[in-house]
Amino acid sequence: MSAAPTRAAVVTGASSGIGRATVLALSEGGTRVAAVARDVAALQQLVDECATRQGTVHPIVADLVSPDGPDSIVAEALARFGQLDLLVNAAGLIAMGTTDGTSDDTWDRVMDLNVRAPFRLMRAAFSALKAQRGAVVNVSSVNGQRVFPNLSAYNTSKAALDQLTRCAAIDWAPHGIRVNAVNPGVTVTNLHRRSGMGEDAYAAFLERSKETHPLGRPGQASEIAALIVFLASQQAGWITGETIAIDGGRHLTCAR
Numbered sequence: 001m002s003a004a005p006t007r008a009a010v011v012t013g014a015s016s017g018i019g020r021a022t023v024l025a026l027s028e029g030g031t032r033v034a035a036v037a038r039d040v041a042a043l044q045q046l047v048d049e050c051a052t053r054q055g056t057v058h059p060i061v062a063d064l065v066s067p068d069g070p071d072s073i074v075a076e077a078l079a080r081f082g083q084l085d086l087l088v089n090a091a092g093l094i095a096m097g098t099t100d101g102t103s104d105d106t107w108d109r110v111m112d113l114n115v116r117a118p119f120r121l122m123r124a125a126f127s128a129l130k131a132q133r134g135a136v137v138n139v140s141s142v143n144g145q146r147v148f149p150n151l152s153a154y155n156t157s158k159a160a161l162d163q164l165t166r167c168a169a170i171d172w173a174p175h176g177i178r179v180n181a182v183n184p185g186v187t188v189t190n191l192h193r194r195s196g197m198g199e200d201a202y203a204a205f206l207e208r209s210k211e212t213h214p215l216g217r218p219g220q221a222s223e224i225a226a227l228i229v230f231l232a233s234q235q236a237g238w239i240t241g242e243t244i245a246i247d248g249g250r251h252l253t254c255a256r
Contacts, residue, residue: 006030006031006032006054006055007030007031007032007083007085007086008031008032008033008034008077008081008082008083008084008085008086009026009031009032009033009034009084009085009086009087009088009232010033010034010036010060010073010074010077010084010086010087010088010121010125011023011026011033011034011035011036011088011090012036012037012064012073012088012089012090012091012117012121013036013037013089013090013091013092013139014033014035014036014037014043014046014059014090015035015037015038015039015042015043015046016037016039016042016189016190017090017187017189017190017191017221018090018139018184018187018189018221018224018225018228019035019037019088019090019091019139020042020046020221021220021221021222021224021225022088022090022224022225022228022229023035023046023050023057024046024049024050024053024222024225025222025225025226025228025229026055026086026229026232027050027053027054027055027056027057028053028054028055029054029055029229030054030055031055031085031086032055032056032057032058032080032081033050033055033056033057033058034058034059034060034073034076034077034080034081035047035057035058035059035060036060036062036064036073036091037059037060037061037062037091038061038062038063040059040061043059043061044059046059047059058076058077058080058081060073060076060077064091064113064117064121065112065113065116065117069117069120069121070117070120070121070123070124070125071124073121073124074121074124074125074128077128078128083128083131083132084125084128084129084131084132084134085129085132085134085135085232086134086135086136086137086232087121087122087125087129087134087135087136087137088136088137088138088139088228088232089117089118089121089122089136089137089138089139089161090139091113091117092113092114092139092141092191093109093110093113093114093154093194094110094151094154094191094194095109095110095151095153095154096150096151097150097151097152097153098149098150098152099152102152102153106153107153110153110154110157111153111156111157111160114154114157114158114160114161115157115160115161115164118138118161118164119164122136122164122168122179126172126177129172129175129177130172130175130176130177133175133176133177134177134178135177135178135179135180135231135232136165136168136177136178136179136180137179137180137181137182137228137231137232138161138164138165138179138180138181138182139181139182139184139224139228140158140161140162140165140181140182140183140184140243141154141158141183141184142183142184142185142245142247142250142251143155143158143159144158144159144161144162144181144183144243145159145162145183145243145245145251146250146251146255147255148255149255158183161181162181162183162243165179165180165181165241165243166179166241166243169240169241170241173240173241178231178236178237178239178240179240179241180231180236180239180240180241180242180243180244181242181243181244182224182227182228182231182243182244182246183243183244183245183246183247183251184219184224184246184247185209185213185218185219185245185246185247185248185250185251186205186206186209186212186213186218186219186247186250187218187219187220187221187223187224188206188218188219188220188221189221206218212250212253213247213248213249213250214248214249214250214252214253215248215249216248217248218248219246219247219248223246224246227244227246231244
């Protein structure tokens with residue numbers, strides 16, 4: 001008797017940070033992963049790093065906000081693996097700006113990648129996830145649960161992603177699909193650098209995080225990835241619709 005095929009996943013934002021760490025963790029456990037990003041070189045480095053792991057990694061170079069992006073990603077993953085058990089929406093964008101100081105362009109860019117893209121990818125993956133009674137894990141933020149100044153679009157986008165998680169969880173529970181989100185605090189990734197934060201400012205930001213997070217440090221991408229892997233596992237088979245803080249206690253504090 002032939003062995004059952006191993007699980008298959010799609011992970012966005014796979015070229016860096018939490019997305020990359022999630023691909024590493026899933027492939028280590030034997031999951032076949034379609035790693036989605038726009039950075040061709042970074043994706044190839046990831047594929048090479050995972051070459052000796054149990055699970056194969058297939059790179060997909062795609063723009064999540066393009067009109068045909070979500071459908072083409074799901075189609076390519078299914079063509080490669082024949083099934084889809086897990087979708088991880090890890091791609092994201094942060095942008096500074098107060099409510100009165102945020103332009104239409106900035107608002108739209110943040111909402112397109114942080115909310116609209118996960119929604120469209122979840123919708124595109126629905127039938128495949130239904131067939132496997134699969135799972136979705138969205139990477140949100142403590143900013144979805146608490147408001148911080150000068151981050152109007154980002155705060156709003158993550159709160160919307162949390163609500164989308166709950167909407168999909170209740171809609172898809174009859175089909176056996178579980179939908180959850182993780183809500184990290186400050187995590188050592190390239191997210192803030194890509195928003196334009198310089199190295200000195202970023203170093204100061206991480207140092208300040210030792211004071212703003214009760215456990216006294218920022219998080220590591222591998223820690224977030226470990227929670228994502230758990231939520232995708234059978235051990236979490238009765239968990240859905242949760243937005244889970246993994247932030248060193250940051251959500252317990254007042255803004256400071």
